[in-house]
Amino acid sequence: MSPELKAEIDSVIANNKIVVFIKGTRQFPQCGFSNTVVQILNVMGVPFTDINILSDDRLRSGMKEYSQWPTFPQIYINGEFYGGCDIMIEAYQSGELKEQLEIALNS
């Protein structure tokens, strides 16, 4: 990955408390897994930034390397990689996600 791309990703993650790298947009997710995480965050009512990795092949391959995670969606909370769709569903159901989001948004 180029240093420029890494700097761009560092910046978006550092400047937004909740960032989802998804296929499509929050209005029009183009994959069921991406749609699920968007719906979870919508239900939680938290502000979040969505990045469409389908709009940029560099970003699509770069994020796999950056997160060391092979698929999308990829969710970052407070600058740290949190997980993908399965992890979000589990954390939502257990209540851990609510806790993490509150910590992030109040920090």
Ligand SMILES: N[C@@H](CCC(=O)N[C@@H](CS)C(=O)NCC(=O)O)C(=O)O
């Ligand atoms: N089990 C995964 C499901 C996500 C998944 O399998 N995503 C695939 C299909 S949308 C993917 O991103 N593949 C890599 C790619 O398309 O570049 C999760 O928990 O997030």
